[in-house]
Amino acid sequence: MTEKIQFRIRRQDTPYSPAYWQTFQLPFREGLNVVSALMMIRQNPLTTDGMKVDPVAWEFNCMEEVCGACTMLINHRPMPACSTLVDTLQQPITLEPLSKFPVIRDLMVDRSRLFADLKRVRAWIEIDGAWDIHQGAPRISPEHWQDNYLYSRCMSCGSCLEACPQYAQTLPFVGAAALAAVRLMNNHPTGKYHRKQRLHAIMGEGGLSDCGNAQNCVQVCPKEIPLTTAIGELGRETTVQMLKDLFGSAD
Amino acid sequence: MSKPRKVIVVGGGLGGLWAALSVAEAGHQVQIFSLFEVKRSHSVCAQGGINACFDSKGERDSIWQHIVDTLKGGAYLANQPPVKSMCEDAPGLIQTFERMGVTFSRTAEGLLDLRLFGGVKHRRTLFAGASTGQQLLYGVDQEVRRQESLGRLRKFEWWEFLSLGLNQQGVCQGIIAMNLRTMEIKAFPSDAVILASGGMGQVYGHRSTNSTNSTGAAACRVYQQGAWFANTEFFQFHPTAMLGDDKTRLMSEAARGEGGRIWVPRDAQDRRRANQIPEQDRFYFLEEWYPSYGNTVPRDLASRAIWEVVHKLGLGVAGEAKVYLDLTHLNPGFIEQRLHAILDIYRKFHGTDPVHEPMEIYPSAHYAMGGLWVDFERDDTTGGIKHGSPRNHATNIPGLYACGECDYGYHGANRLGANSLLSASYSGRVAGESVANYLQGLQQGHPDSQDPIYSSEIKHQQGVNRQLINNQGEENPYQLHRELGELMSSQVGVVRDNQTLSNAIESLRTLQQRSRNIDLQERNSWSNQGLAYARQLQEMIRLGEVIAASALHRDECRGAHYKPEFELKLPENASAGDPAYETYRNHWKAQNQNWLKTTIAKQTDWGPQIDYQAVDLSVLAPEEPRDYR
Numbered sequence: 001m002t003e004k005i006q007f008r009i010r011r012q013d014t015p016y017s018p019a020y021w022q023t024f025q026l027p028f029r030e031g032l033n034v035v036s037a038l039m040m041i042r043q044n045p046l047t048t049d050g051m052k053v054d055p056v057a058w059e060f061n062c063m064e065e066v067c068g069a070c071t072m073l074i075n076h077r078p079m080p081a082c083s084t085l086v087d088t089l090q091q092p093i094t095l096e097p098l099s100k101f102p103v104i105r106d107l108m109v110d111r112s113r114l115f116a117d118l119k120r121v122r123a124w125i126e127i128d129g130a131w132d133i134h135q136g137a138p139r140i141s142p143e144h145w146q147d148n149y150l151y152s153r154c155m156s157c158g159s160c161l162e163a164c165p166q167y168a169q170t171l172p173f174v175g176a177a178a179l180a181a182v183r184l185m186n187n188h189p190t191g192k193y194h195r196k197q198r199l200h201a202i203m204g205e206g207g208l209s210d211c212g213n214a215q216n217c218v219q220v221c222p223k224e225i226p227l228t229t230a231i232g233e234l235g236r237e238t239t240v241q242m243l244k245d246l247f248g249s250a251d
Numbered sequence: 252m253s254k255p256r257k258v259i260v261v262g263g264g265l266g267g268l269w270a271a272l273s274v275a276e277a278g279h280q281v282q283i284f285s286l287f288e289v290k291r292s293h294s295v296c297a298q299g300g301i302n303a304c305f306d307s308k309g310e311r312d313s314i315w316q317h318i319v320d321t322l323k324g325g326a327y328l329a330n331q332p333p334v335k336s337m338c339e340d341a342p343g344l345i346q347t348f349e350r351m352g353v354t355f356s357r358t359a360e361g362l363l364d365l366r367l368f369g370g371v372k373h374r375r376t377l378f379a380g381a382s383t384g385q386q387l388l389y390g391v392d393q394e395v396r397r398q399e400s401l402g403r404l405r406k407f408e409w410w411e412f413l414s415l416g417l418n419q420q421g422v423c424q425g426i427i428a429m430n431l432r433t434m435e436i437k438a439f440p441s442d443a444v445i446l447a448s449g450g451m452g453q454v455y456g457h458r459s460t461n462s463t464n465s466t467g468a469a470a471c472r473v474y475q476q477g478a479w480f481a482n483t484e485f486f487q488f489h490p491t492a493m494l495g496d497d498k499t500r501l502m503s504e505a506a507r508g509e510g511g512r513i514w515v516p517r518d519a520q521d522r523r524r525a526n527q528i529p530e531q532d533r534f535y536f537l538e539e540w541y542p543s544y545g546n547t548v549p550r551d552l553a554s555r556a557i558w559e560v561v562h563k564l565g566l567g568v569a570g571e572a573k574v575y576l577d578l579t580h581l582n583p584g585f586i587e588q589r590l591h592a593i594l595d596i597y598r599k600f601h602g603t604d605p606v607h608e609p610m611e612i613y614p615s616a617h618y619a620m621g622g623l624w625v626d627f628e629r630d631d632t633t634g635g636i637k638h639g640s641p642r643n644h645a646t647n648i649p650g651l652y653a654c655g656e657c658d659y660g661y662h663g664a665n666r667l668g669a670n671s672l673l674s675a676s677y678s679g680r681v682a683g684e685s686v687a688n689y690l691q692g693l694q695q696g697h698p699d700s701q702d703p704i705y706s707s708e709i710k711h712q713q714g715v716n717r718q719l720i721n722n723q724g725e726e727n728p729y730q731l732h733r734e735l736g737e738l739m740s741s742q743v744g745v746v747r748d749n750q751t752l753s754n755a756i757e758s759l760r761t762l763q764q765r766s767r768n769i770d771l772q773e774r775n776s777w778s779n780q781g782l783a784y785a786r787q788l789q790e791m792i793r794l795g796e797v798i799a800a801s802a803l804h805r806d807e808c809r810g811a812h813y814k815p816e817f818e819l820k821l822p823e824n825a826s827a828g829d830p831a832y833e834t835y836r837n838h839w840k841a842q843n844q845n846w847l848k849t850t851i852a853k854q855t856d857w858g859p860q861i862d863y864q865a866v867d868l869s870v871l872a873p874e875e876p877r878d879y880r
Contacts, residue, residue, distance in 0.1 A: 014777045029496065031600070036497035042781075043729040045772060054773045057780050059287070061462045063498045064596050066385055067291040083599045104432060105778040112408075115288060119400050124393035125352040130272045130680070136346035139361030145354060146588075149379065152354040152386055153592075156290055188352045 003028040006048070006092035007037065009056055012103050019103075023048045023092065034081035034095070035060050035070055038107075056095075058107035065222060068155030071162075072097060072107045078159040080222050098162045100169065111158050117174045118156075121201045123181035125191045138189035151184040151230065153223045160217035160227055172206030176217035176227040179208060183230035186237070199234075199241045208234055255279050256442040256690040257697070259426055261412045261469055263289025265384070265672065266655020266679040267447030268391040271404060273683025274445075275395075279690060281404040282439065283395070284428055286464050288408050290392050293449050293462040294675065297384025298593055299505035300366060300376035301672035303341030307362055312373035314338050321670060322871050324370040324549050325620070325663020326810040327847060328482065331870035333627045333643075333660050336635035337677045344676055345377055351390035354379050356589070366589070367508040368668040370549035370879070376669040381503055381592035384672055391676075407439075411783055412469045413712045415444060415476050415651060416697075416705045423650035424697040427708045429716075432778050436712050438705030440697040443650045443686045446473060446623065447679060450656040454791045454798065455616030456736015460492050460501040468790035470623050470657045474797070478646045480852040480859075481659040482621035483794075484802035485811045487666055488745050490553035491576050492615035493601060499615035500600060502576060503593050504668040506610075507546040509586060512577045513537050513557070514609075515566045525568075525575055525609045536560050544879040551665040551811045552879060554614035558745045561613075568611060575609035614745060618671060620662040620811065621801070623653040624851060627660075634870055636681070641689035644682035650689070654682035659849075664810025719785050720776075724768035728785045731766055735792055738762070743799045747814050752803040756858075759796045766792055797852045797859045804861045807846040821878060839876045847873065 005028050012019040024041050025048050035058075042055035060070040063082045070081040073096040075089055086093065101109035140148070160176040161167045167175045182198045185191040202208045208231065217227045256279050260271045263285035271281045283289060306312040317338040322331060345363065349355060356364040356378050365374040379386035398404040409431045416425040416438060425440035451467025452459035459465075474480055491506065491513075492499040507513070514533045521528060537556055538545045548556075557574050561567035568574060578586055583606045587594065597605050624647060628640035636643055644652045644660070654675075661674040698704065742755035766789050773781040808818045819838050822831035848863040 013775050031496070031602075033497070033600070039497060039729070043727060052772070054775050055781060057778050061287060061291050061464050062293065062296050063463065064296065064500045065599065066295045066382065066592070066596075067293075067462065069287060069291045083596075085600075085602075105775070108778060111288070115290070115396070118393075119396055122397075124397040125350065126397070127347075127350045127394065129276055130269075130347055130351075130391075130394060131276070132340075132343035132347060133350070134343065134346075136349040136363070137352075140357055141361050142357045142359060145357040149354045149356075152379070152389065153382060155295070155385070156288070185352065190350065191352055 005037070005086055007041070008092045008094045009106070010096040011056065011106050012097070014105060015103055022053060028086065032086040034074060034084045034086065034093070035063055037086060038081065056107060057105040066155060068157035071157040071159055073099065073162070078162040078220050080157060083222070098158055100162050100167055101158065102169065111156070114156050114158055114161065114177060117178040118181055121174060121178045121182050122194065122198050123178065123185055125185060125188055126194055140189065144187070148184055148187055150225055151180050154180055154225055155223065157222065159220045159222060163216035163220040165214050165216070166210050166212045173210040174202065174206055176231065179234055180225060180227050180230045183234055196241065199238050202234065203238050203242065208238055256693065257282065257440070258443050258445065258686055258690070259284060259439060259441040260445045260447060261426065262292070262447035262449055262655065263406070264292035264294040264447065264449050264655060265388055265391060265675040267445070268388070268395050269676050269679025270445045270447055270654055270683040270686070272391060272394055272398065273680050274686055275398045275403040277683070277687035279687065282407060282441065283404065284407045284410045284412055284426070286409070286411055286431065289395070289406065290389070292388060293465050294388040294672070295385040296460070296462060296501065297672050298381045298501060298503035299368065299508065300378035300383045300669040301345065301387065302368065302375050302667070302669045303345045303377060303673065304338070304375055305342060305363060305365060305377070308365055308374045310373045312375055316373060317341070317375060319871060320371045321661070321667055322663070323875065323877055324667040325665050326877060327843070327868065327873040328485070328663030328809060328849070328866060329661055330627060330867040332629045332634060332636050332867055335870050337661055337674060339635060340677060341673055344673070344680070348387055348390050351394055353386050353390040356380060366505060367547060369504050369507070369547045369553070370544070370667045376508065378505065381505055381590045387672055387676065412448065412472065414472055414708055415648070416440065416708055417476060417648070418704050421477065421648065423648050424704065427705065427712055429712070429783070431783060434716070434776060434779055434782065436709050436716070438700045438709055440700050440705065442690055442693055442697050443652065445652040445654060445682050445686060446470065446657055447653070447655040448657045450619050451791070451794055452616050452619070454735065454794050455739045456732055457497055458499055458736050458740040459616040460489055460499055461617070466787040466791050467619070467657070467794045468787040471790035471794045473623065473646070473648065473651060475854050476648070477854070478648050478651065479624040480621065480797055481624040482664070482801070482850050483619065483798045483852060484805055484850060485620035485664045486616060486798060487550055487618040487620060487811050488554040488614040489617035490550055490557055490614050491612040492617070493597065494573060494611060494613055495600070499613070500596055501617065502597065502610055502612055503590070504547070504550070506576060506578060506590060506593065509589050510581050512546055512580070513574055514577060515560055515568055515574050519565050519570065522569065525577070526579065534566065541879050548879045549665055549667060551813070554745055555813060557614055573611045573613045576612045577609035578605050579607060579609060616740060618666055619656060620659065620664065620666050622657045622659040625653050625658045625660055629867065629869065639684050639688050641685050641692065643685040644678060645685065645689070652682045652686055654678035664812060715786065716782060719769060719771060719782055722769055724770050726765045726769045728766070728769050728771070728781065728788050731762060732788055732791070735762060735795060739795055739798070743795070743802055745813065747802055747812070748816060749803060749814070752799055755799045756796060756803065759792055759799060763789070763792045763796070800859045800861060801850045801852055805846065805850060807842055809846065821876070821880070836876060843873055
């Protein structure tokens with residue numbers, strides 16, 4: 001028995017051309033994931049109408065859900081295409097590019113804003129230099145490590161931003177990924193030294209207060225990062241910081 | 252300070268970002284070129300950890316032991332001064348990562364925790380859960396982003412390196428690159444280039460643990476412009492990868508370091524579920540064959556043992572090419588904390604839970620010990636490298652440097668687990684320092700972008716594109732890549748023989764012919780992924796030939812390169828001092844006389860020309876054969 005699976009794929013030839021849909025049919029294979037299905041399509045890009053078309057363009061690299069490249073809308077939900085197994089999906093399977101980023105071609109989008117926002121919130125530790133200083137950073141308790149490690153696995157895939165009603169190309173909100181990075185950096189023993197700058201970076205327009213508390217982000221994160229917990233913690237910290245800014249403080 | 256110069260780094264994984272950081276900190280302008288956003292580089296796939304001697308487990312570990320383990324693990328084929336320096340500088344490198352905010356796993360006391368890895372007796376591997384590569388890359392990525400925000404560094408993401416700009420004297424003065432969106436080909440002049448383009452696992456196609464962009468194409472392109480490859484026959488097969496049609500996903504050596512055991516049913520006909528097979532019916536072959544190191548023998552030995560169990564003893568699980576990697580006897584909470592990332596991958600892709608059912612695994616092409624030949628300068632007072640020497644990590648093309656997996660520097664004939672994150676980071680840092688000093692000695696800057704050294708190369712590269720686009724051939728590039736993967740893993744794999752290797756070279760030449768007769772099936776000239784892929788495919792086939800030819804020429808067994816015909820077998824039940832063992836030792840030394848040398852491959856019109864070079868053995872004389880029993 002050869003079971004068939006169908007893909008409806010949203011195509012777009014260039015960033016400026018109109019989108020259109022095409023349907024492809026493939027034989028099912030045990031353990032098939034969406035990236036390998038797309039690989040089969042590119043090898044023989046024939047639509048169900050029997051039309052020979054250009055291969056579908058999409059982004060992928062590691063194929064084991066750690067690089068963040070292949071995130072797309074799969075049946076209208078942002079998911080990593082590599083780790084999404086076909087037999088868990090309802091047919092026909094709809095593939096679309098993430099809608100919150102400009103389309104490059106087909107399923108490829110330009111996520112450069114995501115990285116620009118990491119700059120905006122100063123998501124780094126200010127070290128004196130990458131040379132040896134013959135000592136490390138202060139110790140970190142295992143519990144503290146466990147909390148931080150949850151956040152350090154963010155692979156900048158953009159799922160949380162896609163699901164967020166407040167995040168859009170026309171809106172300034174930085175979104176959960178950058179906020180979680182602030183949470184992570186602010187909890188590093190020396191990252192703390194620049195806590196205030198990072199908090200200020202998310203206290204203005206497009207910052208924390210633009211979060212509408214829809215809590216979609218945490219539901220779609222493929223790495224189960226507790227994004228809303230980070231946002232809650234930052235809410236308290238920015239409030240305290242605002243009071244400190246108002247009344248002055250030794251800190 | 253002398254005039255700031257411009258440096259191009261090709262590749263944004265650990266090696267490239269470290270190199271970029273150290274050049275930027277020296278005050279020069281850096282441009283990083285990457286096929287995609289650098290944060291998505293293959294370094295994120297490294298799982299288990301990074302080695303550095305901290306000796307914080309009461310085991311009397313030492314830096315010297317790290318050096319010895321690395322050199323012996325590599326069957327003495329690595330030049331020793333760079334290895335010595337790498338091991339000495341490793342703890343400082345880790346502390347720098349720690350300062351960058353890398354979330355290393357911690358002990359109860361808040362110290363950096365250590366785990367056991369293969370080919371060693373001491374816990375020496377630092378880790379961040381089972382996603383260490385990801386965490387290390389992110390640490391450097393953050394610092395690079397900071398340099399970027401300070402205007403010292405610029406990223407060119409979605410650009411593909413095509414070739415070097417070489418002047419009349421053969422000095423490298425920049426690169427030619429292709430914009431992967433517009434497909435425009437452009438010159439980028441610079442005063443030096445650091446190639447950090449990563450591994451070449453895709454030469455083994457879908458039978459590799461590598462990311463799809465790890466094609467080795469960039470390295471192969473500079474090879475065609477005169478750079479030498481070294482030791483490419485030494486390709487590591489990781490013993491424990493998941494089975495898969497699209498990719499064989501890595502299951503970290505950390506699984507065994509934390510207590511995982513490899514076994515098969517003793518009876519080939521045994522079809523019971525794994526957890527219904529009692530202890531006495533299980534064959535823990537690594538523990539039986541190597542009682543001293545057990546499941547954590549070096550990877551070349553573990554992969555060969557699995558090969559033997561499956562293909563010679565016919566004991567693969569359910570008659571198929573697979574064995575069990577078992578964690579079910581370990582405390583579920585403990586392994587969840589230490590290995591979550593790989594358990595998660597296995598659950599998602601295989602559908603079963605390794606906490607309750609053993610994983611099914613088989614060896615897979617994983618890491619190139621060989622790569623672009625790079626130089627070093629020995630410091631006779633320390634026995635290590637001379638820090639800051641512009642010779643360190645220089646290729647044979649002046650002005651071109653290489654670091655990370657694309658070079659051949661540190662691992663000899665077999666890499667020890669958790670030494671690759673170390674060598675990638677360390678070599679990047681060293682290459683950066685080295686380039687900064689190379690620039691000090693430069694009299695003249697690069698010419699402007701209109702210079703004929705660039706325009707002629709642009710024209711050539713445009714011609715390559717045109718030919719592929721206009722070609723109405725009948726070959727499918729994706730199909731050819733699949734064939735390449737099958738060919739390389741079956742004929743240039745774990746076990747080799749000369750007849751098969753000669754045949755493989757013939758087949759590769761046929762593949763090369765066919766790859767010129769391609770139908771791209773793609774009319775869209777915007778973001779044309781097929782064009783980039785077809786170009787990379789031709790390089791991968793060429794690389795396959797370099798690997799196969801190097802393997803054909805080396806008539807011995809050493810590390811990952813195994814030709815049974817030339818095997819010197821360790822005498823059974825004998826150890827140092829026994830007459831049988833001493834006879835073996837003498838044979839082994841005689842073999843070293845002939846073969847303990849670096850393979851050099853040079854591009855010629857008729858294929859790779861193979862030469863040899865002496866290995867610097869000034870740190871540890873090869874007196875002790877590898878014996879992990």
